[in-house]
Amino acid sequence: MTDSVTGAGDGTRAVRAGLPEPVKHEPTLPGPVFAAHFHLPGDPTGPYTYGRDENPTWTHLERAIGELEAPGRDDVETLVFASGMAAISAVLFSQLSAGDTVVLPDDGYQVLPLVRAQLEAYGVEVRTAPTGGDAQLDVLDGAKLLWIETPSNPGLDVCDVRRLVEAAHARGCLVAVDNTLATPLGQRPLELGADFSVASGTKQLTGHGDILLGYVTGGDAAAMASVRRWRKIVGAIPGPMEAWLAHRSIATLQLRVDRQNANALVIAEALRDRHEDLGVRYPGLPGDPSHKIASQQMRRFGCVVSFTLPTRARADRFLDALRLVDDATSFGGVRSTAERRGRWGGDAVPEGFIRFSAGAEDPQDLVADVLRALNESSQPTPSE
Numbered sequence: 001m002t003d004s005v006t007g008a009g010d011g012t013r014a015v016r017a018g019l020p021e022p023v024k025h026e027p028t029l030p031g032p033v034f035a036a037h038f039h040l041p042g043d044p045t046g047p048y049t050y051g052r053d054e055n056p057t058w059t060h061l062e063r064a065i066g067e068l069e070a071p072g073r074d075d076v077e078t079l080v081f082a083s084g085m086a087a088i089s090a091v092l093f094s095q096l097s098a099g100d101t102v103v104l105p106d107d108g109y110q111v112l113p114l115v116r117a118q119l120e121a122y123g124v125e126v127r128t129a130p131t132g133g134d135a136q137l138d139v140l141d142g143a144k145l146l147w148i149e150t151p152s153n154p155g156l157d158v159c160d161v162r163r164l165v166e167a168a169h170a171r172g173c174l175v176a177v178d179n180t181l182a183t184p185l186g187q188r189p190l191e192l193g194a195d196f197s198v199a200s201g202t203k204q205l206t207g208h209g210d211i212l213l214g215y216v217t218g219g220d221a222a223a224m225a226s227v228r229r230w231r232k233i234v235g236a237i238p239g240p241m242e243a244w245l246a247h248r249s250i251a252t253l254q255l256r257v258d259r260q261n262a263n264a265l266v267i268a269e270a271l272r273d274r275h276e277d278l279g280v281r282y283p284g285l286p287g288d289p290s291h292k293i294a295s296q297q298m299r300r301f302g303c304v305v306s307f308t309l310p311t312r313a314r315a316d317r318f319l320d321a322l323r324l325v326d327d328a329t330s331f332g333g334v335r336s337t338a339e340r341r342g343r344w345g346g347d348a349v350p351e352g353f354i355r356f357s358a359g360a361e362d363p364q365d366l367v368a369d370v371l372r373a374l375n376e377s378s379q380p381t382p383s384e
Contacts, residue, residue, distance in 0.1 A: 009254075010185050010253075010254045013067060013068060013071065014068065014185075014252070014253045014254045015251045017063070017064035017067040017068055017250060018060045018061060018062075018064025018065075018247060018250075029060070029244075030056070030060070031244065032057045032241050032243065032244035033057045033240050034240050034241075035048075035051055035240075036050070037049075037050055037051060038050075051237075052232060052237060055240055055243070057240040057244050057247075058080050058237075058240075058243050060247055061080055061243045061246055061250075062078040062079060062080055062215070063078070064250055065080070065184070065201075065205075065217060066078040066217055068185070068253075069188060069189075069190060069197050070188065070190045070191070070219070073190070073219065075219050076190065076217060076218070076219045077218060077221070077224045078215055078216065079215065079217075079224070079227055079228055079231060080213065080215045080246075081215060081231060081238060082212060082213070082214065082236045082237055082238050082239075083202065083213065083214050084180060084198075084200020084203075084213070084214035085111060085214065086214050086234075087198050087215055087216050088115070088178070088198055088214070089115070089236070090216060090230045090231055090236065091196050091227060092119065092147070093119075093230060094227050094229065095144070095174060095223065096119065096122075096144060097122075097124070098122060098123030098124065099123060100125070100144040100145070101124070101125040101126075101142050101144055102119065102124055102126055102127070102143060102144065102145045102146075102147060103128070103129065103136050103139055103140055103145070103146045103147065104116060104126060104127070104147045105128065105129070105131045105136065105148065105149045106129060106130055106348075107130050107131055107152050107348065108147075108149040108152055108153065108178070109149065109153050110344055111346070113346055116128070127139040127143070130157065131148070131149060131150055131155070131157040131159050132152075132155075132157035132159065132289070132290070133159075134159050134160050134163055134164060135159075136159065137167055140171060140173065141171060143168070143171070143173045144172075144173060144174065145173065146164060146168045146173050146174070146175045146176070147178070148161060148164060148175065148176065148177045148189075148194070150177065150178075150187075151181050151182065151290065151301075151302060153178075153180070153181055153304070153355075154304070154341050154349065154353070154355040155281065155306065156181075156283060156288075156290060156302075156304065156305075156306055157289070157290055158290035158293045158297075159293070160293050160296075161177060161187075161189060161192040161193070161297055162193060165192060165193035165194055169193070174195045174196070174223065175193070175194045175195050176194065176195065176196035176197075177189035177194045177197055178199065179197045179198065179199045180198075180199040180200045180203050180204075181203070181204075181302045181304055182298060182300070182302055183203075183205055183253070183257060183300075183302075183332075184197075184205075185253060185257050185299065185300055186257070186261075186299055186300035186301065186302055187298045187299065187300075190217065190219055192297055195218055195219070195220055195223060196217070196218045196227075197216075197217045197218070198214070198216050198217075199214065200213070201213030202214070203331055203333075204303055204333075205246070205250065205253065205332070206245070206246045206249040207249055207253070207256045207332055208249060208333060208334060209333040209334075209335065210245070211242050211245050211246055212238075213238055213242055213246050256334060256360055257303070258300070259360045260332075260358050260359060260360055261284070261300050261302060261303055261358075262363065263303070263336075263358035263359065263360070263361070263363050263366055264282060264284065264301070264302065264303045264304065264305050264356075264358035265282065265301070266363045266366070266367055267305050267358055267367060268280055268284065269285070270367045270370065270371060271305070271307050272285065272287075274371075278307040278308060279307055280305065280306070281305070282302075282304075282305045282306075283298065283301040283302065284301030284302075303331065303332055303358045303359075304331050304332075304355060304356065304357050304358075305358065306341075306353065306355050307353075307354050307356070308350050308352050308353045308354065309352035309353075309354060311351065311352050312342070312351035312352055314377055314378070315340045315351070315352040315354055316340065317376070317380075318354070318373050318376075318377035319338060319339070319340060319354075320377075321373035321377050322338065322369055322370070322373045323369055323373075324361055324365060324366060325337060325338050325356075325359075325366075325369060325370070325373075327339060329344070330357075331355065332357060333357065333359060335360075336356070336357060336361060336366060337356075337357045337359070338355065338357065339355055340352070340354060341354070356370075
């Protein structure tokens with residue numbers, strides 16, 4: 001590996017993270033290794049034996065993510081997965097057994113209710129509480145694992161990670177933080193005391209809407225060994241091409257994050273200043289309920305803005321009127337997206353709730369498009 005770049009800035013770290021030692025005439029970032037098996041005479045020793053267990057392309061990516069999530073720590077391990085949900089499932093199902101208790105947010109990612117049902121089917125007690133107000137503290141006694149999602153998706157509430165970690169650890173409880181929305185450049189859960197930082201690399205980490213990926217980073221060797229064993233059992237592994245594309249994409253992470261976060265703030269300010277109350281949420285807004293805590297533990301506030309239009313019909317008209325913003329799910333891509341989140345079910349949001357993901361377009365163009373669409377959508381169609 002190259003010398004650590006932990007003392008460098010985020011941009012330098014992002015472009016150098018995970019690169020191997022330079023070798024004359026070799027590429028600076030080796031291409032993807034496509035291999036189901038490796039030459040292995042004699043005893044099965046060494047790092048690469050079978051493609052479900054390890055791959056050199058994963059190794060470079062895992063080192064890169066680890067350098068971003070926990071700069072300067074040699075005791076941290078990262079494991080990559082086929083998707084964010086594969087990473088989430090790996091932590092939950094490797095750490096919990098029948099009779100254990102887990103605390104989940106009740107306002108988190110909309111697949112969590114499905115996870116809850118499966119955990120309960122396996123005999124795990126599941127408790128839930130909102131992210132805001134550190135409400136999960138109230139149901140923490142006796143839990144083995146606390147799952148935090150901050151900022152929450154899609155409501156953008158924030159909890160005090162340090163406070164929850166301290167309370168959990170005092171009770172002998174592990175803590176995992178879903179860091180998808182913040183990215184490692186916005187928030188480092190392990191520095192805040194968490195045992196696991198888990199994220200979907202599908203979103204802003206890779207940023208182009210063309211990769212499904214997830215990862216788990218942790219500092220406890222025994223806990224991470226269990227996560228690794230779970231990955232081996234279920235085979236939830238990324239393809240080498242996806243891993244290579246992800247590593248390549250990380251090089252521009254700081255550039256993309258700074259532009260997208262700046263665009264999100266501009267959009268949030270424009271929505272806040274309109275004549276109609278849209279219930280705008282963005283942790284970077286000084287007046288946002290989450291801003292105070294977010295500013296104490298986040299270095300960047302993310303690319304997602306949420307707001308609520310009065311009706312489902314108005315929200316649909318707004319989305320249809322947008323020209324520079326794709327009506328699509330997910331978030332974090334260089335092309336702005338928006339969706340009426342209630343169409344999926346599973347999120348406790350009003351019918352007119354919009355999750356807006358700011359891309360890397362020119363801010364004045366984005367603002368103009370959003371404001372024009374809001375104005376156009378304010379007039380009902382004749383059929384209404």
